[in-house]
Amino acid sequence: MSRCLDAARGAIARCQMLATCSEEPGRTTRTFLSPPMRDVHGHLRAWMEACGMEVRLDAVGNLRGTIGQGPRLVIGSHLDTVRDAGAYDGVLGVVLGLALVELLEGHVPFTLEVVGCAEEEGVRFGVPFLGSRALVGTAAPLLDLADADGISVRQAIRSYGLDADQLEEARLDAAGYLEFHIEQGPVLEHLDAPLGVVDAIAGQSRLDLTFTGQANHAGTTPMPLRRDALAAAAEWMLLVEHAAHTTSGLMATVGQLHATPNIRNVINGRVVASLDVRHATDEVRRAAVDHLCEGAHAIGRRRSVAVDIARHLDQPAVAMAPALTGILAEAIAATGLTVHHLTSGAGHDAMIVAPQMPAAMLFLRSPGGISHHPDERVLVEDVAAALEVGLQFLHRWDPRHA
Ligand code: GLV
Numbered sequence: 001m002s003r004c005l006d007a008a009r010g011a012i013a014r015c016q017m018l019a020t021c022s023e024e025p026g027r028t029t030r031t032f033l034s035p036p037m038r039d040v041h042g043h044l045r046a047w048m049e050a051c052g053m054e055v056r057l058d059a060v061g062n063l064r065g066t067i068g069q070g071p072r073l074v075i076g077s078h079l080d081t082v083r084d085a086g087a088y089d090g091v092l093g094v095v096l097g098l099a100l101v102e103l104l105e106g107h108v109p110f111t112l113e114v115v116g117c118a119e120e121e122g123v124r125f126g127v128p129f130l131g132s133r134a135l136v137g138t139a140a141p142l143l144d145l146a147d148a149d150g151i152s153v154r155q156a157i158r159s160y161g162l163d164a165d166q167l168e169e170a171r172l173d174a175a176g177y178l179e180f181h182i183e184q185g186p187v188l189e190h191l192d193a194p195l196g197v198v199d200a201i202a203g204q205s206r207l208d209l210t211f212t213g214q215a216n217h218a219g220t221t222p223m224p225l226r227r228d229a230l231a232a233a234a235e236w237m238l239l240v241e242h243a244a245h246t247t248s249g250l251m252a253t254v255g256q257l258h259a260t261p262n263i264r265n266v267i268n269g270r271v272v273a274s275l276d277v278r279h280a281t282d283e284v285r286r287a288a289v290d291h292l293c294e295g296a297h298a299i300g301r302r303r304s305v306a307v308d309i310a311r312h313l314d315q316p317a318v319a320m321a322p323a324l325t326g327i328l329a330e331a332i333a334a335t336g337l338t339v340h341h342l343t344s345g346a347g348h349d350a351m352i353v354a355p356q357m358p359a360a361m362l363f364l365r366s367p368g369g370i371s372h373h374p375d376e377r378v379l380v381e382d383v384a385a386a387l388e389v390g391l392q393f394l395h396r397w398d399p400r401h402a
């Protein structure tokens with residue numbers, strides 16, 4: 001246990017150090033293949049090589065360290081962050097994979113690959129999972145997406161020194177995938193439990209709605225004659241909130257608003273609003289999205305504001321593999337902890353690889369349930385417990401369980 005506690009302290013220190021690799025001074029923001037990602041790759045590569053791993057960067061920018069021979073187990077998560085992020089979302093899962101290799105001193109009776117995915121959050125291009133989609137061969141349709149500066153995914157890959165035409169070589173052929181991740185919610189804390197097994201990951205939809213009215217003078221335009229795009233968007237946002245409050249298990253969020261011209265004495269003529277909708281049952285989520293789109297059109301008609309809707313993501317809910325999840329539960333029990341099962345409301349790389357290989361996830365308690373925020377934390381004892389469970393899992397894993 002004391003080895004795991006030391007390793008946990010080291011893992012937390014690494015996460016905190018990697019959190020300083022940022023696009024913005026004083027806070028952690030690291031989007032797909034941005035300059036600070038190079039520093040993260042440099043640190044991880046050095047640590048991986050120091051414990052005998054062979055390291056490569058694949059064509060989409062996933063950092064991949066491999067050790068051992070024979071059937072392959074992958075431990076992965078992502079290295080990108082939201083804007084003004086905490087230090088643990090994603091990165092902890094990669095650092096813990098590396099810590100397990102270190103704890104085993106390289107003696108792995110199969111191939112263990114630790115993958116730091118290039119992108120999971122969807123901050124730069126509006127669509128998430130670029131890294132894990134490359135692992136399963138579904139990233140190619142995303143190459144022409146453009147970021148806010150008009151730079152495409154393909155160009156970003158080229159500027160980083162990689163070749164998007166080689167995307168196929170990023171494909172993963174493995175017998176299992178394991179992801180360690182902070183819970184990012186309050187459930188484990190309420191259970192007074194350090195760890196939980198993820199049974200399923202909720203599906204998610206991501207859309208952009210553009211409300212187009214007429215920008216005009218705030219002092220001279222009579223109220224009944226206004227075509228205020230921001231007021232229309234605001235009315236629709238309350239509909240979004242109401243739908244989520246009145247549908248069990250539904251989460252719906254307008255997280256991003258761009259109002260134009262966004263000036264005190266001008267009616268806004270154009271608003272682009274993001275919509276993020278999640279539910280464990282795909283039919284409920286899709287029905288909610290349709291309802292919210294119809295609602296936006298109805299509000300727009302009444303206010304003479306045009307509404308255009310772009311649907312960027314319809315990611316179904318995904319179950320984790322029962323056999324692998326069972327080994328994880330056994331591993332937790334072997335450390336003397338109670339086994340708790342959870343559904344993840346957050347999206348994870350595991351949900352992208354799960355249709356192609358057995359996947360399992362271990363959640364670590366999030367103090368205060370805080371995540372996607374600089375106050376995101378982990379407890380050192382919980383990280384040590386996760387490493388103990390990881391060792392037990394690796395001891396029990398057998399590719400025939402696949
Ligand atoms: C990823 O963090 C998500 O938004 O679920």
Ligand code: MN
Pocket residue numbers: 082089121372
């Ligand atoms: Mn996240």
Ligand code: MN
Pocket residue numbers: 078089090120181347348
């Ligand atoms: Mn994450």
